[in-house]
Amino acid sequence: MKFDYKAEDLIIKPYKSESPVYVRKQKGRYQRIRQLTGFVFVMVFILLPWISYQGNQAVLFDIGKQQFHIFSETFFPQDFTLLAGLLIVSCYLLFFVTTWLGRIWCGYVCPQTVWTFSFIWVEEWLEGSRNQRIKRDTQPKTLDNIVRKSAKHIVWGLMSFLTATTFMSYFLPTHELYLDLIALNWTGLTTFWVLFFAICTYGNAGWLREKMCIYMCPYSRFQSAMFDKNTLLIAYDKVRGENRGRRKRKDNPKELGLGDCVDCNLCVEVCPVGIDIRNGLQYECINCGACADACDQTMTQFNYAKGLISYTSENALLGKKAKLLRPKIIGYGILSILAMIFMAYTIQVRVPIEFSVLRDRGTLFQVDFDDNVTNSYLLKVTNKSQLDRHFNVSVLNSNVSLSADKNILIKAGEIASVPVHLTMTPDEIKERVSEVSLQVSVSDMSDVKAVTKTKFFSN
Numbered sequence: 001m002k003f004d005y006k007a008e009d010l011i012i013k014p015y016k017s018e019s020p021v022y023v024r025k026q027k028g029r030y031q032r033i034r035q036l037t038g039f040v041f042v043m044v045f046i047l048l049p050w051i052s053y054q055g056n057q058a059v060l061f062d063i064g065k066q067q068f069h070i071f072s073e074t075f076f077p078q079d080f081t082l083l084a085g086l087l088i089v090s091c092y093l094l095f096f097v098t099t100w101l102g103r104i105w106c107g108y109v110c111p112q113t114v115w116t117f118s119f120i121w122v123e124e125w126l127e128g129s130r131n132q133r134i135k136r137d138t139q140p141k142t143l144d145n146i147v148r149k150s151a152k153h154i155v156w157g158l159m160s161f162l163t164a165t166t167f168m169s170y171f172l173p174t175h176e177l178y179l180d181l182i183a184l185n186w187t188g189l190t191t192f193w194v195l196f197f198a199i200c201t202y203g204n205a206g207w208l209r210e211k212m213c214i215y216m217c218p219y220s221r222f223q224s225a226m227f228d229k230n231t232l233l234i235a236y237d238k239v240r241g242e243n244r245g246r247r248k249r250k251d252n253p254k255e256l257g258l259g260d261c262v263d264c265n266l267c268v269e270v271c272p273v274g275i276d277i278r279n280g281l282q283y284e285c286i287n288c289g290a291c292a293d294a295c296d297q298t299m300t301q302f303n304y305a306k307g308l309i310s311y312t313s314e315n316a317l318l319g320k321k322a323k324l325l326r327p328k329i330i331g332y333g334i335l336s337i338l339a340m341i342f343m344a345y346t347i348q349v350r351v352p353i354e355f356s357v358l359r360d361r362g363t364l365f366q367v368d369f370d371d372n373v374t375n376s377y378l379l380k381v382t383n384k385s386q387l388d389r390h391f392n393v394s395v396l397n398s399n400v401s402l403s404a405d406k407n408i409l410i411k412a413g414e415i416a417s418v419p420v421h422l423t424m425t426p427d428e429i430k431e432r433v434s435e436v437s438l439q440v441s442v443s444d445m446s447d448v449k450a451v452t453k454t455k456f457f458s459n
Helices: 029-050 077-101 104-108 111-127 130-138 143-168 174-182 188-208 210-216 219-226 290-301 327-349
Strands: 059-062 067-070 073-075 233-236 309-312 353-359 373-383 389-395 401-403 408-410 415-424 433-442 445-457
Touching: 029 059, 029 104, 029 111, 029 143, 029 290, 077 104, 077 219, 077 327, 104 111, 104 219, 111 130, 111 143, 111 188, 111 210, 130 143, 143 174, 143 188, 188 210, 290 309, 353 433, 353 445, 373 389, 373 408, 373 433, 373 445, 389 401, 389 415, 408 415, 415 433
Parallel strands: none
Antiparallel strands: 059 067, 067 073, 233 309, 353 373, 373 415, 389 408, 389 433, 401 415, 433 445
């Protein structure tokens, strides 16, 4: 038996990594929108931890105390179901926006995109344009190259460190965090997490970049399942653009048998994920609109109509009428609105009090000289608001008398232990085990109260 193999076919070739993507700087209306949304996102991210509300940090996720403060609301681990509701709202909104506008989130608001473009801006500032950066990477190392690249990585490192510190200010009091930084007094745990997030930012935005979107982000993998033929996305009009080919500005493309695409390749050079949009819809595309701006620029130079690459839909490209209102959009929209209304209602009616009843472990009950039976309890009352409040404890059973402190002061977000004694006279005792209802209310807010039930034991 004869095998028709060559020797080189049996050599196992090592994996060859992809070439880096050198992104060309592009101006245009979509890039102005992207820069504006990115700037707003970064400003909100930086400034939000510095906002105070009623003397406290407005947004603080205090993991040590297990308290999450968001302006006037304080959430405890017991409110975990609200987190589930928030995730449901986020999912419905994601489905709605993706079905309508495609991956618009990825192109304009996603932190990975915002920080990647910020890092690219530093790269352009220190190393030059796309062609200059390619030339620097292919030339032998010179002192100028080493200085520029070192400066770039230093700036990237500072940006990553500030990003990580800002992120940690959502979990630690902002003023304390920065004062401890100036005094070089961070704890080992704080230092570890800041360095960890700084390394992640540096790696994601500086090195991985488009690989995060292509290989690691799950959204790029399942977003196509939410697309339909009317979803708005960046697409190339193949009917108008083909056959593509280079020509002079004065040439008549019809006489040359060419379409409007001049094959300038700018749409590829400006793409942050390095794809050619002319090859059709690709899951790597983040809908940033850079290729559309580049193509419109070229079309203007050749006096052609803009929109060869544009935000459009599959039906529009086929000459069919694009439908905005369709069952999927309407369904996701209604579910999103209902979920948001339910979440808002749940938070609005949420009682900022929580308490539990613990029985005295030493004695089941006590009997005095008049045969009155007393049960002792310990109430754990939590003030879930961001204000110091006075609370009252009462018993709802008319046949039970209560002995407890009046007008109990509990500071914001704290838990107080309140000893309570319940007493019943012999005439009022009907059975050995009775059910008793205890109520805790806010002194100056009679409608804010919580009720729980416990057992009263007698002989």
